[in-house]
Amino acid sequence: MKSVLKHKSAWLRASLVCAVLTLSGLIQSIQVKNVEPYDLQYPANFGSRFVIPADNPTTKDGVYLGRLLFYEKALSANNNISCESCHQQSLAFTDGKPFSIGTDGSLTSRSSMSLANLLWVRNFFWDGRSPSLEDQAKFPLTDPHEMGQPLSESAKKLSNNKLYPPLFAKAFGSSIITQDQILKALSQFERTLISAGSNYDRYLAGKYMPTAQQLRGLQLFENGPDPKNGIRGANCGHCHGGVKNFKELFHNNGLDSVAADRGREQFTGQRTDRARFRVPTLRNIMLTAPYMHDGRFATIEQVLDHYNEHIQQSPTLSAFLQNISNEPDGKYLALTKEEKSDLTAFLVMLTDSSFITNPAFSNPHPISNP
Amino acid sequence: MLSPKIFKHSLAATVLLFLSVTFSLFAQNTATLSISGEVATPLELKIADLASFKQLSHKVKDRDGKEHEFSGVALIDILEKAGVTIGSKLRGENLAKYLLISAADGYEVLYSLAEIDPDFTDQVILLATTKDGQALANGEGPFRIIAPNEKKAARWIREVRSMKIGFAKN
Numbered sequence: 001m002k003s004v005l006k007h008k009s010a011w012l013r014a015s016l017v018c019a020v021l022t023l024s025g026l027i028q029s030i031q032v033k034n035v036e037p038y039d040l041q042y043p044a045n046f047g048s049r050f051v052i053p054a055d056n057p058t059t060k061d062g063v064y065l066g067r068l069l070f071y072e073k074a075l076s077a078n079n080n081i082s083c084e085s086c087h088q089q090s091l092a093f094t095d096g097k098p099f100s101i102g103t104d105g106s107l108t109s110r111s112s113m114s115l116a117n118l119l120w121v122r123n124f125f126w127d128g129r130s131p132s133l134e135d136q137a138k139f140p141l142t143d144p145h146e147m148g149q150p151l152s153e154s155a156k157k158l159s160n161n162k163l164y165p166p167l168f169a170k171a172f173g174s175s176i177i178t179q180d181q182i183l184k185a186l187s188q189f190e191r192t193l194i195s196a197g198s199n200y201d202r203y204l205a206g207k208y209m210p211t212a213q214q215l216r217g218l219q220l221f222e223n224g225p226d227p228k229n230g231i232r233g234a235n236c237g238h239c240h241g242g243v244k245n246f247k248e249l250f251h252n253n254g255l256d257s258v259a260a261d262r263g264r265e266q267f268t269g270q271r272t273d274r275a276r277f278r279v280p281t282l283r284n285i286m287l288t289a290p291y292m293h294d295g296r297f298a299t300i301e302q303v304l305d306h307y308n309e310h311i312q313q314s315p316t317l318s319a320f321l322q323n324i325s326n327e328p329d330g331k332y333l334a335l336t337k338e339e340k341s342d343l344t345a346f347l348v349m350l351t352d353s354s355f356i357t358n359p360a361f362s363n364p365h366p367i368s369n370p
Numbered sequence: 371m372l373s374p375k376i377f378k379h380s381l382a383a384t385v386l387l388f389l390s391v392t393f394s395l396f397a398q399n400t401a402t403l404s405i406s407g408e409v410a411t412p413l414e415l416k417i418a419d420l421a422s423f424k425q426l427s428h429k430v431k432d433r434d435g436k437e438h439e440f441s442g443v444a445l446i447d448i449l450e451k452a453g454v455t456i457g458s459k460l461r462g463e464n465l466a467k468y469l470l471i472s473a474a475d476g477y478e479v480l481y482s483l484a485e486i487d488p489d490f491t492d493q494v495i496l497l498a499t500t501k502d503g504q505a506l507a508n509g510e511g512p513f514r515i516i517a518p519n520e521k522k523a524a525r526w527i528r529e530v531r532s533m534k535i536g537f538a539k540n
Contacts, residue, residue, distance in 0.1 A: 123476070128476070247476075248476050249475050249476040249477060250474075250475050250476050251475055270400070270401065270474070271400070272401065272474060272508060272529070273474065276474075276475070315508055316508060316509075317509075318475070318509065319509035319510065319528070322509075
C-alpha cells in the first residue's frame with residue numbers, strides 16, 4: 001500500500017513537471033511568434049538583392065537590443081569601448097582616424113569602415129573575408145586590437161547586468177544569453193542602417209536640382225575619358241557607380257608598387273589578389289575621412305590627386321586604372337584643377353544628413369558614459 | 371657609355387619585367403576555376419585541364435576597338451563535363467536555371483542556360499585562355515568569357531574564378 005502511494009506521488013510529480021514544461025514551452029513559442037517584424041524601408045531603386053538569414057529575422061525587439069549592444073562598453077575587455085568608438089553616427093559610422101584604438105590602447109591594422117547600407121553587402125571587411133553580418137561581428141568583438149573580449153565572457157557580463165536578460169527573452173524567447181544571440185542582435189541593428197536620404201537620392205527621384213558645378217561633377221563621375229571623341233571623364237562610376245554608390249568589388253587601386261598589406265590575398269591565398277581591397281561605398285564620403293584601407297589620405301583632394309596623377313604600377317594593379325586618360329595616349333587621368341573641384345561638389349551630394357542624425361540609430365542608453 | 375642613372379633605370383625595368391613575367395606564369399599555373407551548384411559533378415579546373423577539351427577560337431573586336439583572336443574551349447563543353455542539364459535535358463523546370471559567373475574582383479554576370487545551349491542559339495560562347503596566341507594577362511585572365519554575338523561586351527567577364535548553376539527561385 002505504501003509503495004503504491006509512493007508510486008502515485010511520483011507519477012503526480014512527473015506529470016506536473018511535464019505540464020509545467022509544456023506550458024513554458026508554449027509560452028515561449030507564443031512569445032517568439034508574437035515578435036513584431038521590423039520593416040526595412042528603402043527606395044525601390046536600391047533593389048532587393050540581399051539575404052536575411054532565416055534563423056535571424058529582423059524584429060523590433062531584436063533591433064532595439066542590437067542597438068543597445070552596439071553602444072555597450074561591457075562588450076570590451078576593459079569596459080572602455082563599444083562598437084560606437086570606431087563607428088560614430090555623426091561620421092557616418094567611422095571614427096575620423098587612420099587606424100582605430102582598441103580596448104588595450106593598441107591600433108587596428110586597417111581603417112574603420114562606414115556602416116551604411118550593409119544590408120546589401122555580401123562580403124564584409126576591407127578584404128571581404130566574412131560572408132555575413134552575423135559572422136562579421138565576432139571579429140571586432142574578440143580581436144585583441146579591438147574590443148578584445150571572448151564572446152563567452154561578453155555573454156556572462158550581459159547576463160549579470162539586470163538590463164539584458166529580459167531584453168534577450170523578448171528578442172529571442174529565452175533569457176539565457178548566448179554568444180550567438182549577441183551576434184544576431186548586433187546584425188539586426190546593423191541591417192537597419194540604411195542611408196537613402198542624400199541629395200543624390202533626391203536628384204534620382206526628381207526632387208533635387210543640382211548646381212551647375214554638381215552636374216559637371218556628375219558627368220565627370222559617370223563618364224570614362226574618351227579624348228578622341230572629346231568626352232572628358234574621371235570614370236569613378238565604373239567601380240563606384242549605381243544608385244547606392246556601391247558595387248561589391250575588390251581592386252588594387254595603385255596605392256603602392258610594393259604593398260605593405262597584402263589585402264584580399266591574405267584571405268583567398270591567390271597571388272592575383274595581392275593588395276586588392278574593397279571598393280568602399282562613396283555614400284557620405286565627405287564625412288568618412290581619412291581615406292583608403294590605411295587612412296593615408298586626410299582629404300578628398302588627396303584622393304582625387306591619387307587617381308589623377310599618382311597611380312603606382314604593380315602586377316595586380318586594376319586594369320581599370322591603366323591607360324585611361326583625358327589626353328590622347330596619356331598615362332594619367334589628367335583632370336584639371338576645376339574638374340577636380342567639380343567632382344568634389346558632386347561628392348557632397350552623397351552626404352545623407354538624415355542618416356547621421358536619425359534618432360533610431362543613436363545611443364539608446366539613458367546615461368551615456370563620456 | 372650608359373650613364374649610371376639610365377643603367378639603374380633599365381636595371382629596375384628589367385627586374386620589374388622579370389618579376390611580372392614570373393608572377394604571371396605563377397598565377398596562370400595556380401589559378402583555378404570552380405563550377406558548382408546544380409551540377410552532377412562539381413569541377414575545379416586549372417588551365418592545363420582544358421587541354422582535353424575541343425579547342426576553338428573567335429576573332430572579335432574587343433573594348434579597345436581592335437580585332438583579336440581569342441582561343442579556348444566552348445563554355446557548353448565545360449557545363450557538359452560538370453553534368454549540367456543541357457541538350458535534351460534543357461526543358462521544363464530546367465529552363466529556369468541560370469549560370470552565374472563571378473570574377474576575381476567580385477564582378478558578376480548571368481546567363482540563362484538556354485543562352486548557352488547550341489540547341490537554342492548559334493552563338494558559341496567561349497571560355498578563352500589566350501588572346502592572339504598569348505596567355506591572357508593579369509587582370510584579364512587566366513579565364514575570360516567571349517560572347518561573340520553580343521554587341522555590348524559587358525558579359526565578356528574577365529578573371530573568371532567561379533561559375534555557379536542555380537535555379538531562379540521566386
